[in-house]
Every structure is written in C-alpha cells, then in structure tokens.
Amino acid sequence: MANLTLSLLIGPAVPIPAPQDVIDALTGITVNHDATRSGFQLTFAVSKDSPLLTTMLPVGYFDPISTRVVIIATIGGFPHVLMDGLVTQQQLQPSSDPGESTLTITGEDLSVAMDIVSLTRPFPAMNELAIVNLILAPYLALGIVPMVIPPIVPIVQTPVQGWDTQTNQTDRAYIGQIAARCGYVFFVRPGPLPLQSVAYFGPDVDLPIPQPALSINMDAHTNVESLSFTLNGLAKKIRVFTIFDPFTRKIPIPVPLPNVNAFKPPLGLRPTPPARIEFDTASAKLSPDKAARNILGFLLNKDNAAAISGSGSLDVMRYGHVLEPRMLVGVRGAGLAYDGLYYVDSVTHTLKKGSYKQDFTLSRDGLISNTPLVPA
Known part of the structure; x- marks a missing residue:
C-alpha cells in the first residue's frame, strides 16, 4: 500500500484534515456510488476514555447535516475524490469486551442538502431547463456545479395554459420527478476536485x-x-403506446416501441430479444409534445435495455x-x-x-x- 494515501477531511462548512485521534481510531471506510445516490460510512474503534466519546461527540464534531466529510484516495500521485458529503447518522455500539466498542458515522453525498426542506413554489413560463438551473443555483455555495442538459422535447406553457409547481416537495425529489418524465437521470457526483461536486441532469450516459x-x-x-x-430473459420488453390520429383525435393508432437506447447501445453481437409486451394508454390523453416526451423517456430508460x-x-x-x-x-x-x-x-x-x-x-x-x- 506504499503508493496509496488516504486523506480524510471533516468539519462544518469548510472541512479540515481530521486530527490524529480520529485517524488512529479509524478502522474502516465504505463508500458506495450507485445510479442516483452516493453514501459513505466511517467506523471507529472507541474506548471509555477515547477522545471521540469524551470530547468530540459532546461538542458536535460528528453532528448530522452540519458536518461535512471529504474522503480522498491518492494512488500513484493522482487524487480520487471518493466522497464529499454530509453526516446523516451516528451509531454507537458499546461493548463490555475490551476493544469491541465502535462508533459508526453514516452520510450521503451533498444532494442530501437538497432533501431537507419541502417547498411549494410555482414556475410560470419556464421550461425544465430553466427550472432545474434555478433550483440548483443556491447550492453553488456548497461547491455543487450544475451540469444541466436541455430536454430533447422542450415544453413551455404560457401562464394562460398553466405552469409547473413544486408542491410540498424537496428540491431533490422535484428535480428527480422532472428527470423521470424527461427520461433523464439526476445525481450529484463528488469531484473531480476536493470540495467540488457536479450535479448532473441529463440522459443516462456512460x-x-x-x-x-x-x-x-x-x-x-x-x-x-x-x-x-x-442473463435475465424477462428484462427486455416492448411497450405499445396508443395515440389518436392528429385530425379527428378519435381513431387510436398503436405504436410499438422496442428497448433501444441511443445513449447506451448494445455491446454484444446477439442482443436479447424482448419477451414481454406492455400497453400504455395514458399518452393518448396528452398533447403531442407531452406524448412524445413520454415515448422518448421510455426509449432512454437504461433498465429496460x-x-x-x-x-x-x-x-x-x-x-x-x-x-x-x-x-x-x-x-x-x-x-x-x-x-x-x-x-x-x-x-x-x-x-x-x-x-x-x-x-x-x-x-x-x-x-x-x-x-x-x-x-x-
């Protein structure tokens, strides 16, 4: 492990290198990155007279939400920001056996800061691109840089037609809702530099x-x-969308769509044939632009492809x-x-x-x- 260096920064607002007592007590780190969220867990070995229990916990060193944690692994001189997030939970497990007491600190990436306050606010005469950028703007203070890709089918309503409203939802939940209806994904990924993260709203692209x-x-x-x-033979499916003809709006037209994702093409010569058929009738009641957005959302769904x-x-x-x-x-x-x-x-x-x-x-x-x- 000579060419691996681990850096741990902890603190409110701007975290600083963890003190030696914290590093000595640290026994393990787990960091998880999945499709939409990232989380971390720090495990410490503590005793009755450990500074972590006698001083740091009482004064709020690991307090949830206010404590920011940055984990950096440097391999061969190149730093990898594994995590930049906030503490969400403490778990103390005292033991009568010497050396068996543990303190576990759990947290999530900085998107958890978007999941604290539920708001109700309208967005008149704004499309999805403007709404997402407006919501993400205050989080620049945390070093979160927005990367927002415009929806393939933009929809703008005049105030006479109506507008989108964030109804008693957190910012993370509402942006996730917008991403789902556009066939996009939303997540906050730590890095590439310390104290910097990227908030990505766009198609699921690797x-x-x-x-x-x-x-x-x-x-x-x-x-x-x-x-x-x-190999899951039931994973792929064909969805049949029903739309009405554009002239009389009374004649239903079935439109079958296979699992084809332009952003994630098949990487094998023998694609798995679809084994299931689903029918979607909700799109028939929507306007042509909203129906097209629903159809594109299905085509961009990686899980089906x-x-x-x-x-x-x-x-x-x-x-x-x-x-x-x-x-x-x-x-x-x-x-x-x-x-x-x-x-x-x-x-x-x-x-x-x-x-x-x-x-x-x-x-x-x-x-x-x-x-x-x-x-x-």
Whole structure:
C-alpha cells in the first residue's frame, strides 16, 4: 500500500484534515456510488476514555447535516475524490469486551442538502431547463456545479395554459420527478476536485472511455477476486403506446416501441430479444409534445435495455486502478459469450488498514463481444 494515501477531511462548512485521534481510531471506510445516490460510512474503534466519546461527540464534531466529510484516495500521485458529503447518522455500539466498542458515522453525498426542506413554489413560463438551473443555483455555495442538459422535447406553457409547481416537495425529489418524465437521470457526483461536486441532469450516459480490463481465470493476469454474470430473459420488453390520429383525435393508432437506447447501445453481437409486451394508454390523453416526451423517456430508460448483469469484487492494488462508475470496462477470461465491454453501474469502496477493495456491478445487452479486443 506504499503508493496509496488516504486523506480524510471533516468539519462544518469548510472541512479540515481530521486530527490524529480520529485517524488512529479509524478502522474502516465504505463508500458506495450507485445510479442516483452516493453514501459513505466511517467506523471507529472507541474506548471509555477515547477522545471521540469524551470530547468530540459532546461538542458536535460528528453532528448530522452540519458536518461535512471529504474522503480522498491518492494512488500513484493522482487524487480520487471518493466522497464529499454530509453526516446523516451516528451509531454507537458499546461493548463490555475490551476493544469491541465502535462508533459508526453514516452520510450521503451533498444532494442530501437538497432533501431537507419541502417547498411549494410555482414556475410560470419556464421550461425544465430553466427550472432545474434555478433550483440548483443556491447550492453553488456548497461547491455543487450544475451540469444541466436541455430536454430533447422542450415544453413551455404560457401562464394562460398553466405552469409547473413544486408542491410540498424537496428540491431533490422535484428535480428527480422532472428527470423521470424527461427520461433523464439526476445525481450529484463528488469531484473531480476536493470540495467540488457536479450535479448532473441529463440522459443516462456512460463515458465511452474503457477502463483497464477485468481479468478472471487468466493465471498471473487475473486481477479480480470474483466475477459472475446473469442473463435475465424477462428484462427486455416492448411497450405499445396508443395515440389518436392528429385530425379527428378519435381513431387510436398503436405504436410499438422496442428497448433501444441511443445513449447506451448494445455491446454484444446477439442482443436479447424482448419477451414481454406492455400497453400504455395514458399518452393518448396528452398533447403531442407531452406524448412524445413520454415515448422518448421510455426509449432512454437504461433498465429496460440491459438484460445481462454482472457483479464481482477486486483488490485495487492488484488491479492497479480505481474502478470508476458510469464508464466502460472490459472483461477477459469469462468465455466467448460474456467477454467484452460492459457499463459500470455501481461501485462500492471498502478501505481498511492495509486493504483497499471494491465491489462492482456491470450491465450490457447482448452475448458475444462486438469488439475484437479490450484495453488491458
């Protein structure tokens, strides 16, 4: 672990490096990144006379919401911001056995700050792009930089027609609602610099940059501890939308749509055929622009377009890199059917003294790789 350095910053507003007592008591760190949220957990070993119990907890060092935590792993001189978030929970587990008492600090990424206050406010004569940017503007004070992609089908209503209203909802819940109806995703991802995060509102896109391959069953080249795959034959479906003809608005026209996501194309030569059929009649009652938005939202749904899922674990020191979510990664040694490129859906970091491991989940559609080689 000589080329790995862990930095832990804690404090209100602007966190500072954790004191030596906190570092000495730290026994483990877990950081999880999934599709829409990120979370962390710090585990400390404490005793009756530990400064964490006698001083820091009473004075509010780990108070929820007001305490900000930044976790940075530096490998080979390159820093990776694993987490920038707020404490949400404390858990103390005293024990009569010496050395068995633990203090666990749990938190979420900075989007939890958007999930505290429920508001009711109108947004007259504003489209989704303007609404999301307006809601995210105050969070620039936390270092959250908005990255808002305009909806493919923009809808603007005049005040006479009506307007969108945030009705007794938190900012995170309301932006998530807007993202769902546009077929988009919303999340806050820590980094790339310390004390900086990116609030992404847009299509579910993975960076088309392949990471070093995950190798299994390749003797000395093996760099993962476990790897497994599942093909779900019921994952894909065809949805039939019903719309009325534009002239009489009385004749129903069925429009079948397959699972095709332009932002996440199949990574296998043999795509999994759809096995289910669903019917959607709600779009028939909507205006043409809103119906088109619903249809595009279905086409952009990643969950319906990936029939193959994978999961595994690796040792970062053996892998030589930090596996990043929302990027591509190659797989070698799993056989002709499952080798090739995959989308990295989620990653969980587990750090202990002398150990840095990751659990991950992958997804794609189609058997047999559509690329002859993957980056080693």
